[in-house]
Amino acid sequence: MPTKDANAEPSFRTMIQVDMEIVSFLSNWAHCDYISSYLARTISHNRPDSVLFSNLFSSALNELLEVTFRTRHSGGALECRLSRLGETDRIELTFACSREEHTFLEDAIARVQGADRQARYLSSLSGDVAPSRDMMLLELTVNYNATLRLEEVDADTVTIVVDLPLGGLAN
Amino acid sequence: MTAHPAPSSISGRFKAHFDLNNQEFSLAGSVRPQTIDELAPSLGLLKESIESVRGVLYINVRRLAQMNNTAFHAFSRVIIDACRVRPDLRFVVITSSVVGWTTRKFGRLSKIEPGITVEEYDSEFYPGQSFLEEGGFIPILRTQTKMTWRHERSILPRHGMRPGIVMADICCGIGDFAVLVQKEFEPSRIVALDHSKSSLAYARNVASEFDITGIEYTYGDASEMLLDDDQFDLVTCRHSLQIFNRPAQILKELFRICKPGGRVYITNEKNSHCLGEPRGESIRWTYNEVAKLFEHFDMDVELGPKSRRYLADAGFDDIRVEQFMVTNLDGDPKDFADMIAAWEDVYAGDMAVKRGDSSEFIKQFRQGFKDHISAALHPKGYAGWPIWAASGQKPL
Ligand SMILES: C[S@@+](CC[C@H](N)C(=O)[O-])C[C@H]1O[C@@H](n2cnc3c(N)ncnc32)[C@H](O)[C@@H]1O
Numbered sequence: 001m002p003t004k005d006a007n008a009e010p011s012f013r014t015m016i017q018v019d020m021e022i023v024s025f026l027s028n029w030a031h032c033d034y035i036s037s038y039l040a041r042t043i044s045h046n047r048p049d050s051v052l053f054s055n056l057f058s059s060a061l062n063e064l065l066e067v068t069f070r071t072r073h074s075g076g077a078l079e080c081r082l083s084r085l086g087e088t089d090r091i092e093l094t095f096a097c098s099r100e101e102h103t104f105l106e107d108a109i110a111r112v113q114g115a116d117r118q119a120r121y122l123s124s125l126s127g128d129v130a131p132s133r134d135m136m137l138l139e140l141t142v143n144y145n146a147t148l149r150l151e152e153v154d155a156d157t158v159t160i161v162v163d164l165p166l167g168g169l170a171n
Numbered sequence: 172m173t174a175h176p177a178p179s180s181i182s183g184r185f186k187a188h189f190d191l192n193n194q195e196f197s198l199a200g201s202v203r204p205q206t207i208d209e210l211a212p213s214l215g216l217l218k219e220s221i222e223s224v225r226g227v228l229y230i231n232v233r234r235l236a237q238m239n240n241t242a243f244h245a246f247s248r249v250i251i252d253a254c255r256v257r258p259d260l261r262f263v264v265i266t267s268s269v270v271g272w273t274t275r276k277f278g279r280l281s282k283i284e285p286g287i288t289v290e291e292y293d294s295e296f297y298p299g300q301s302f303l304e305e306g307g308f309i310p311i312l313r314t315q316t317k318m319t320w321r322h323e324r325s326i327l328p329r330h331g332m333r334p335g336i337v338m339a340d341i342c343c344g345i346g347d348f349a350v351l352v353q354k355e356f357e358p359s360r361i362v363a364l365d366h367s368k369s370s371l372a373y374a375r376n377v378a379s380e381f382d383i384t385g386i387e388y389t390y391g392d393a394s395e396m397l398l399d400d401d402q403f404d405l406v407t408c409r410h411s412l413q414i415f416n417r418p419a420q421i422l423k424e425l426f427r428i429c430k431p432g433g434r435v436y437i438t439n440e441k442n443s444h445c446l447g448e449p450r451g452e453s454i455r456w457t458y459n460e461v462a463k464l465f466e467h468f469d470m471d472v473e474l475g476p477k478s479r480r481y482l483a484d485a486g487f488d489d490i491r492v493e494q495f496m497v498t499n500l501d502g503d504p505k506d507f508a509d510m511i512a513a514w515e516d517v518y519a520g521d522m523a524v525k526r527g528d529s530s531e532f533i534k535q536f537r538q539g540f541k542d543h544i545s546a547a548l549h550p551k552g553y554a555g556w557p558i559w560a561a562s563g564q565k566p567l
Contacts, residue, residue: 029205033237041399048375050362050387051397056271059237062203066239126251126283130207131244139240143276170375171268171368171390 012083012090015043022078022095025069032069035080036062043082043089048170056166060144061091063136064162068093070133071101074156087167094159102150102158109148109160112138140164185235187213194224197231198246202238207245214249221253221260228260232277233267233292234395247280254284262287269391309345309373311513314506315410316347319438319558321502322495324355330491330562331434335359336404341393341425342366342411346374349386358405362398364391393421396428404433412481413439416469422485429565435487436562441475447546447554454546457539461518467526475559487563499547499554507547507554515540 016039025031040058047053068078076096083090097105111134114120121142124135140146144164151159185200196217204210221228230250232238238246250262264280266273268291280287332338334357340349343363353361363386365371374388391397393411406429412418425435442465445458465472474481475494482490499507519537528536547554 033201033203045360045387046384049389051364051389051391052269052271055236055397059239059272062237062239066203066241122279122282125244125247125279128248131240135244136240143272169271170388171371 012085014081014083017079017081019077019079022073022076025078026073029069032062032065036065039080039082043084047167052169052171053166056144056169057089057164060140060146060162060164060166063140064091064093064160067133067136068095068160071095071097071105073097076157084167087165089164089167091162091164092159093162094153094157096157098156102152102156105158105160106150108134108137109150112141112148117141185213187216189216189220191223193229194227195229195231196220197234198238199232199234199236201236202242204239204242207241210242210245214245217246217249218253221249221257224260226259226261228262230262230264232273233265233270235273236270236397243276250280250287251284254286258286260286264289266291267392267395268292269395269397309370311510311517312344313347314510314513316344316351318497318501318506318510318556319409320348320351322497322558323438323560324351326493326495326560327352327356327436329493330436330560331405331564332356332358332436337402338362338405338407339364339398339403339428341396341406341408341421343370343374343388345370346377346386346388348407348409349374350377350381350383353383353386360387361385362387362389362403364389364393364396364398366390366392393424396424398428400427401430402428404430405436406433407436409438410440412437413465413472413474414470418471418474418481419485422481426485426487426565431565431567434562434564435482436560437478437482438558438560439474439478440472440556440558442472444475444557445543445555446557447543448552449546449549450542453539453542455539457536457543460536460539461514464518464522464526468522475557478559478561482561482563485563486566488566489564490561491563492559492561494557494559497556497558499552504547504554507556508544510556511540511543511547511554 018035018039036058040054040061044050044054044057074096079094081092083092117138121135121138124131124138137148140148140162144166147163149161151161153159185198185202188197189195190197198213207214253260254262264277264287266277266289268274274289274291278289281289332352336358337360338352338358339362341364343349343365346363349361349363352358363374368390371388371390378386378388406425408421408425412421415421429435443459443462445454447454462473479490479492515537519533519540523533523536543554546552
C-alpha cells in the first residue's frame with residue numbers, strides 16, 4: 001500500500017487535472033456533483049466495466065468534494081488531480097486552509113484508518129446528528145476500501161490523497 | 172399512488188414514489204443534497220408510507236444511481252427510527268446488482284436493526300432467460316452474427332453507422348457484433364451492455380486475447396440502465412426486443428440514452444417465415460410452431476414486421492425498415508445447418524419439453540428442423556432465415 005511521498009512513486013500516471021478558484025467552486029453546491037460525474041466518466045473508459053466503475057468512483061469523489069466544500073478555506077485554488085497505477089486510482093485534492101482545519105483533517109484521517117472503523121461507522125449511522133466530515137471520510141474506507149493520507153504542501157496548503165482500489169471490479 | 176418531485180435545487184435528478192398496492196417506497200436517480208431540508212418532501216413521503224403499510228415496507232432503490240451520505244443518513248434515520256417504534260414492521264430494501272454501492276451500503280443497516288433486510292434483485296428479467304442465457308446458446312450466437320454480418324455491414328450505414336460516432340450495443344451477448352463494428356466502422360466509443368455475466372466474461376476474454384481495446388463491456392439491465400440520457404449517436408439492439416415480454420419498455424430506455432438526432436437500430440425475426448425447399452411444408456409447419464412456442468413463454472419472435480409500429484409508438488421519426496434473408500447460399504451452407512441444429516436443440520430439446528409437449532409433437536417438431544438442415548445442405552436446395560432491420564431517429 002502506498003504510503004510514501006508522491007514523488008517517490010513516479011509510476012502513478014496522471015490522467016486528468018482540474019484546477020479552479022476555490023471561490024468559484026464554493027459558489028454552487030452542484031459543482032461537487034458535476035465535477036465528480038464528469039471526471040468519473042472521463043477516466044472510466046478503459047476499466048473492465050466502465051459504467052460500474054464510473055458509478056462507484058463518482059460516489060467516492062463526490063463525498064471528498066463535499067468534504068472539501070465544507071472545509072473552511074482561505075482563498076486560492078482547488079486542484080483536483082486523478083492518477084492511476086494498475087487497479088488503483090488516486091485522487092489528490094489540494095487547497096489552502098487554516099492551521100486549525102489542517103489539524104482537523106489530519107486527526108480525522110488518522111481516525112478513519114483505525115481498526116475500529118467498522119464499529120465507528122455503524123454507530124455514526126445510527127446516531128442522531130447529521131453526518132459529519134469524519135463520517136464521510138470513514139465511509140470511504142469502510143465501503144470503498146480507500147486508503148487516505150494528508151500531505152502538507154506548504155505552511156497553509158494541504159493535499160488529501162485517496163487511493164481507491166476499484167479498477168479490477170466487474171460483474 | 173403519490174409522487175413527489177424533488178425541490179428545485181436538486182430537481183429532476185431524483186424521484187421518490189410510494190405505491191400503496193405493493194407497499195413499496197422507491198427512490199430513483201441521483202440524490203446529492205447540500206442539506207436535508209432539500210429532502211423534506213421525500214422524507215415526509217417515506218414517513219407517510221411507513222404509517223400506511225402493514226407488515227412490510229419495500230424500499231426499492233434499484234434505480235438509485237447516486238446518493239450522498241447526507242441523504243443516505245437522512246433516509247436511514249427515518250427507517251431506523253421506525254424500526255424502534257414499530258417492531259411489527261419489516262423493511263426490505265431491494266437493490267440492484269447493477270449499481271455498485273447500494274447492496275453493501277444499505278446492507279450495513281441490517282447490522283443496526285435486524286428488522287431491515289436487503290435483497291439484491293438479480294433474478295429473471297425476461298421469460299426465456301434460462302433457455303437463452305445459459306452457456307449453450309453461445310455458439311449459436313457466434314454463427315448467427317457471422318451470417319447476419321454479411322448483410323448488416325452494408326445495411327448499417329443507412330441507419331446511422333459511420334466512423335467516429337459514439338455508440339452502444341444493448342443486449343450485446345458475447346460481443347461479436349461490437350468487435351465487427353469496431354473493425355469495419357471505427358466508432359470513437361462503443362459501450363456493449365448485457366445482463367449475462369457469462370457472456371460478458373466471454374466477450375472480455377475474446378477482446379483481451381485478440382488485443383481488442385476500446386469496447387466497454389458493461390453489465391446492466393436493458394430495462395433500466397445506469398447510462399446517462401442523450402449520450403449515443405447510435406444505439407443498436409439486435410435480436411433482443413423479441414425476447415422481452417415488454418419490448419416497449421426496453422425501447423423507451425434505448426430512446427432515452429440516444430442523442431436527439433441520433434438513431435436506434437433494432438433487428439428482429441419473424442420465425443414463421445423461415446423457409447426452405449425441398450420439404451417446404453414440413454419446414455413451414457415447424458416454424459409456425461416455433462412462433463407459438465415462444466408465445467407460450469411470453470416472447471414474440473414474430474416481432475420483425477412490427478418494428479415500424481414499435482418505433483413509431485416510442486416516439487421515433489424518420490423510421491426506416493428493411494428486410495434481408497440469411498440463406499444457405501451466403502458463405503458456407505454448413506454454418507446455416509449448424510445454426511438450425513442448435514435451434515432444434517434449444518427449441519425442441521428444452522423449450523418444448525418444458526412446455527410439456529408430447530413426444531409425438533416433439534418428433535414432428537424436430538422433423539421440420541431436420542428438413543431445414545437438409546434443404547440447406549442439398550446441392551439444389553435453398554434455406555432462408557428472414558430478418559427485419561429497422562431504425563428511427565430520436566427527434567431533435
Ligand atoms: C438473443 S440474444 C442476442 C445477443 C446479440 N445481440 C446477438 O445478436 O447475438 C439476447 C441477449 O439479451 C441479453 N439480455 C436478456 N435480458 C437482458 C436484460 N434485461 N438486460 C440486458 N441484456 C439482456 C441476453 O443475455 C442475451 O445475450
